[in-house]
Amino acid sequence: GVEVRDGDAVVLFYQRALKDHEGQYARSNYVHPLMSLDGDVLTEDFPEDHLHQRGVFWAWHQLWDGGERLGDGWTLEDFTTEVTRVETSASDGVARLGVEVGWRSPRFRDGAPFVEERTTVTVHPVAGDARAIDFEIALRAVAPGIRIGGSEDAKGYGGFSARVRMPEGLTFTGEAGPVTPENLQVEAGPWVDVSAPWGEGGEVSGVAILVHPSSPGFPQPWILRQTGSMQNPVFPGREAVEVPADETLVLRYRLVVHRGRASPGQLEKWHADYVEEPVAGRS
Numbered sequence: 015g016v017e018v019r020d021g022d023a024v025v026l027f028y029q030r031a032l033k034d035h036e037g038q039y040a041r042s043n044y045v046h047p048l049m050s051l052d053g054d055v056l057t058e059d060f061p062e063d064h065l066h067q068r069g070v071f072w073a074w075h076q077l078w079d080g081g082e083r084l085g086d087g088w089t090l091e092d093f094t095t096e097v098t099r100v101e102t103s104a105s106d107g108v109a110r111l112g113v114e115v116g117w118r119s120p121r122f123r124d125g126a127p128f129v130e131e132r133t134t135v136t137v138h139p140v141a142g143d144a145r146a147i148d149f150e151i152a153l154r155a156v157a158p159g160i161r162i163g164g165s166e167d168a169k170g171y172g173g174f175s176a177r178v179r180m181p182e183g184l185t186f187t188g189e190a191g192p193v194t195p196e197n198l199q200v201e202a203g204p205w206v207d208v209s210a211p212w213g214e215g216g217e218v219s220g221v222a223i224l225v226h227p228s229s230p231g232f233p234q235p236w237i238l239r240q241t242g243s244m245q246n247p248v249f250p251g252r253e254a255v256e257v258p259a260d261e262t263l264v265l266r267y268r269l270v271v272h273r274g275r276a277s278p279g280q281l282e283k284w285h286a287d288y289v290e291e292p293v294a295g296r297s
Contacts, residue, residue, distance in 0.1 A: 015100060018109050018137050019249035024049050025137055026147070028111055029069075030097045036213040043095040043115050044134070048176075050146060050219040051273055054212045058177050063242040064109050066090050067177040068268070073153055076163030076254045077119065084128060088165075088172060091273040092119050096127070100280045107139035129162075129257055130154050144272035144284070148291075149174065151265045155257040164252030168198055171237040175244040176183040176208070178221060186238055189272035191278055194236035199248055199294075204233045205285050208245055209275040218274055223247060224285050226266035228293065230255075266293070 026048045034040040039060065046059040046069025067090045077093065084241040085092030099114035112134045116127030117153040136148040151174070153162075164172030186193040189203025191228040204227070209220030223249050225234055234247040249265065257263050268288045270276075276284075 016100060017113055018111070020140070021087055021290060023053060025109075026070075026126045026135075026151060027144070028135065030113070032094065032102060033059075035065055038092050039066050039069055040089055040094060041066075041071075041169055042219060043070045043113065043131075043133070046070070048147075048221070048271070049268070050212055050215055051143065051271060052217060052219065053219075054214065054219065056178050056212060056219070056221060056271070058179055061177060062243075064177075064244075066216065067175075067244055070149075070172045070176050071172075072149075074162040074264070075165045076161065077117075078159075078254055079122055079128060079157075080159040080161075081227040082121065084121045087117070087162075093119060094118050095131075097200065109137040111135040111137075113178040126156075126167070128156055130156060130264075143274065144148075144270050146284075147269045147271065149265075149267045149269070151267075152262040153257050153264075155259040156254075156263045158259050159272075160256055160257045160259070161254040162250070164248060164251050166252050168252070169237055170199065170248055170253075171246050172251075173234075173246060173249040174223075176221060176223060176269070177244040178208055179210070179212060180241050181210050181217055183277060184208065185275065187276065187278060188236075189282070190279070192217070193236075193238065195240050199235040199237055199251075201233075202236045204237070205281050206247075207281055208246065209238075220272050220274070220276055222272065222276055222281055222284060223269040224268040224288050226268070226269065226293075228288060229265050229267070230263070295296070 115128035
């Protein structure tokens with residue numbers, strides 16, 4: 015894969031090659047580890063409670079070709095991703111990673127790709143006690159009739175997700191202040207901050223997940239978990255949507271990795287800064 019460093023410090027690692035757990039749950043095209051500004055690992059890969067979850071990832075339970083189920087991109091059943099191209103660049107303290115990925119299923123044209131993905135990850139330099147990392151995920155179907163959707167229960171989870179470590183003291187902050195995770199979706203606004211004592215000495219760090227207003231479904235509802243799962247701005251939910259074949263479906267998110275617990279005012283400013291910036295990427 016590709017490791018991004020800031021000087022001697024690791025910022026993140028992008029998993030290009032397929033990686034599995036004892037021959038199961040083979041996956042690629044995700045970020046792990048994601049590091050705090052002080053060098054602590056924030057994410058988990060192959061967690062015992064959900065072996066299919068993986069760092070910072072984007073995946074969907076429902077994958078359809080017309081009325082035929084192709085597989086499950088969340089649990090990795092009859093589904094795999096092949097990273098076919100990787101481009102990297104760095105200038106003015108900003109690192110960019112661009113990848114092209116084919117989504118494959120043995121149920122579609124003898125394993126040919128059914129979705130072509132182009133994702134750009136942009137890593138910004140540290141500003142104060144925070145670093146922004148942007149994800150632009152552009153999807154195009156190879157033929158009409160390809161649809162993606164979240165879980166088919168009332169939770170509807172699926173899409174951009176972060177499987178972070180979950181120690182005691184994990185807190186959530188949304189647009190209106192503290193957020194309490196529930197079993198079903200919660201409305202928290204355009205961002206949610208997840209903070210916890212991730213440092214070896216109990217130092218608190220956070221990861222804010224910001225949703226760009228150009229993303230479909232904005233502001234997206236959230237599935238949040240205090241223990242044993244991922245944090246997810248939900249798109250599209252339980253009702254599957256078509257991935258266009260004649261244009262791209264584009265999802266945009268920003269992670270802000272920071273020291274301490276972010277205030278609602280600071281989170282609002284980070285989101286405003288994100289919205290005001292020119293949209294980058296290749297899609």
